[in-house]
Amino acid sequence: MVEMLVAAGVFALLLGAIANTVQHGNQAYRQGVANAVVEGQCRRMLERIAAEFGDVDRSSLNPNPTGLFWTAAIDYARANGFAAGALQVGPTRRLLLALETGELDNGLDDNGNGLIDERRVLLVPDTATPAERVSLGSQVRELAEGELPNGLDDNGNGIADEAGLWFRHDGNGTLTVSLSLERLDGRGGSIVRTLTTSVRMRND
Ligand SMILES: [Ca+2]
Numbered sequence: 587m588v589e590m591l592v593a594a595g596v597f598a599l600l601l602g603a604i605a606n607t608v609q610h611g612n613q614a615y616r617q618g619v620a621n622a623v624v625e626g627q628c629r630r631m632l633e634r635i636a637a638e639f640g641d642v643d644r645s646s647l648n649p650n651p652t653g654l655f656w657t658a659a660i661d662y663a664r665a666n667g668f669a670a671g672a673l674q675v676g677p678t679r680r681l682l683l684a685l686e687t688g689e690l691d692n693g694l695d696d697n698g699n700g701l702i703d704e705r706r707v708l709l710v711p712d713t714a715t716p717a718e719r720v721s722l723g724s725q726v727r728e729l730a731e732g733e734l735p736n737g738l739d740d741n742g743n744g745i746a747d748e749a750g751l752w753f754r755h756d757g758n759g760t761l762t763v764s765l766s767l768e769r770l771d772g773r774g775g776s777i778v779r780t781l782t783t784s785v786r787m788r789n790d
């Protein structure tokens with residue numbers, strides 16, 4: 587009888603340990619899936635943005651963010667062929683960060699999605715008609731990962747208070763683009779992912 591009780595006790599302990607392990611495993615699994623979703627979203631958005639600049643005439647950048655200068659809004663023109671020996675460019679395009687629908691820039695979560703002052707990336711295919719815009723994605727952070735609004739370079743990348751989307755030109759045809767996304771993890775925290783890429787522009 588004593589052996590049976592001990593065995594039952596051990597069995598109960600074992601079951602508890604297994605349940606605990608499964609629960610933690612599930613949490614870790616869900617966290618891993620959520621991280622991968624945000625990372626995938628960030629990668630797709632960044633690739634889409636970077637694809638805008640593969641055939642851009644580098645002299646068309648406005649502003650031209652060189653040195654310690656960065657920008658979250660940029661105008662540019664894409665090459666679309668040659669005519670009479672001269673490069674032809676299409677209409678001036680624009681990428682910019684805009685406040686998410688329902689958000690005001692006030693340090694509060696106005697639209698109730700748990701994110702504060704979050705942005706979306708908009709593409710204007712022709713600045714002659716600026717009201718025609720395409721959204722390239724949402725959940726962009728107001729500031730880049732690791733930055734506080736204090737005039738300092740908190741994340742040590744050489745520029746201060748940069749936004750969740752920023753462009754920089756090395757002055758020699760390479761444009762760096764960085765994107766920081768944030769999403770709630772459903773457990774009171776948030777998932778932040780930042781990806782950075784570089785694009786070689788045209789020089790014609
Ligand atoms: Ca919000």
Ligand SMILES: [Ca+2]
Pocket residue numbers: 689690691692693694695696702703704
């Ligand atoms: Ca707000």
Ligand SMILES: [Ca+2]
Pocket residue numbers: 733738739740741742743744745746747748
């Ligand atoms: Ca910085």
Ligand SMILES: [Ca+2]
Pocket residue numbers: 733734735736737738739740746747748
């Ligand atoms: Ca800062």
